[in-house]
Amino acid sequence: MTQVSNHLIGAAMLGLALTSGTTALAATSGTVAFLMPDQASTRYEQHDFPGFKAEMTKLCPDCKVLYQNANADASQQQQQFNSVIAQGAKVIVLDPVDSTAAASLVHMAQSQGIKVIAYDRPVPSTPADYYVSFDNEQIGKAIAQSLVQHLKESGVSTSKGGVLEVNGSPTDAAAGLIKKGIHEGLAGSGYKTLAEYDTPEWAPPKAQQWVSGQITRFRTQIVGVVAANDGTAGGTIAAFKAAGVNPVPPVTGNDATLAGLQLVIAGDQYNTILKPSEIVAGAAAKVAVGFLSGQAPKGETTLFKTPTQLFQPAVITTKNLKAEVVDKGITSAKELCTGRYAEGCKKLGIGN
Known part of the structure; x- marks a missing residue:
């Protein structure tokens, strides 16, 4: 972390x-x-x-x-x-x-x-x-640094490829601050940015459409994705799954939404930002x-x-999701551990 x-x-x-x-x-x-x-x-x-x-x-x-x-x-x-x-x-x-x-x-x-x-x-x-x-600038920096650290700990070579950057809305100044922070977090990491996109209206379907095109373009060169919030992360993950990419490269997020936390539990999303x-x-x-x-x-x-x-803000991954989200009563196990997420909850010691 x-x-x-x-x-x-x-x-x-x-x-x-x-x-x-x-x-x-x-x-x-x-x-x-x-x-x-x-x-x-x-x-x-x-x-x-x-x-x-x-x-x-x-x-x-x-x-x-x-x-x-x-x-x-x-x-x-x-x-x-x-x-x-x-x-x-x-x-x-x-x-x-x-x-x-x-x-x-x-x-x-x-x-x-x-x-x-x-x-x-x-x-x-x-x-x-x-x-x-x-x-917001710290949020962008934090999710990017967290991803870089994970890639390096996982032994992903900087020569293998690079990352995609899925930013927020171009009309949102906060998205601009997050984007600036992402650039700071990636700077000097050795992982190049293959392409980046400012997602109109933060709309997940637009993020998904853009990422789908980049998968066709770069395929195995994509070692990770810095997505600026959980919505764009969800769209990103959907694009990889639709393309048959398994496993999905690590994807960041932000907002600790219920859907985002569940994707972290499932192992589909690497991190999110807890900011009640x-x-x-x-x-x-x-x-x-x-x-x-x-x-x-x-x-x-x-x-x-x-x-x-x-x-x-606080970065959340599977390592601290239980302690920081569930144990502190921010989101309950009953809300998180539904359907296909029950198995992931069990692995993380989260019970409803």
Whole structure:
């Protein structure tokens, strides 16, 4: 495991605790909007919004929370943004579909005295009022370094071939940070990048289609794949299986989705990134309540000229999945060990 693996959730929880003092304030009411970008990843419906709602309920029981998901449509997100302003939102937590197009939304809100918290994905071209996220560049670096270490421990020669790189959406600034981190993680490893692809809308079918073409092109030269999230990893793995490649080369992931964790258990996916969205969602809620109380929370650092709080991710492989995911109650054995994954769970000592 890489050093990043040791920055486990305790570090993230510590960071959350450190910020709580800035926002344990006297806001008694107000309207806050929580605008998420897409449904290609299940995290927004299952983790981010529930985590945000729970923390808002705790900190400001009389606050009204508006939730919208743009389903990867920047125009729809603009309409939703306008709608929540019309409904009286004083703070908007925005995970943008298109990080560049989101600049105009930030300007519009700020001109009306509305605070904007960039969430997960930054808005590089204009300063939001706050940015809260897991460290996306570190995520990319961590998954790439973890893959490189695994290849070397497995005795895969750097002269045998190289890796494919399946990046996230070209309109997502967070995907750009992950991509930068992947490049850093692969640099100096000796494994060349055969080809790379920016996956529109993070769509797994588009990742699968591109990887299928690369399998035809490179076949046995592909020693591994750095996929930027579990969705693109799943598409990648499906492409190899459809092509009859067995075993599938090691594939990285990110988000520790149920499907991604199950693929790790099955041995189809090498790693993923554990970053419980509830942690970042809770931090965003604390910042929102701070703004409602008339006090601007301070960032731990500054990115894109915006006060920023970043949480550290944890790399998950079969070596620590039980200890870090199941034993800590993040995902249950009952959820993970269904159908064909029961055998893998048994090998890892995971029982339901």
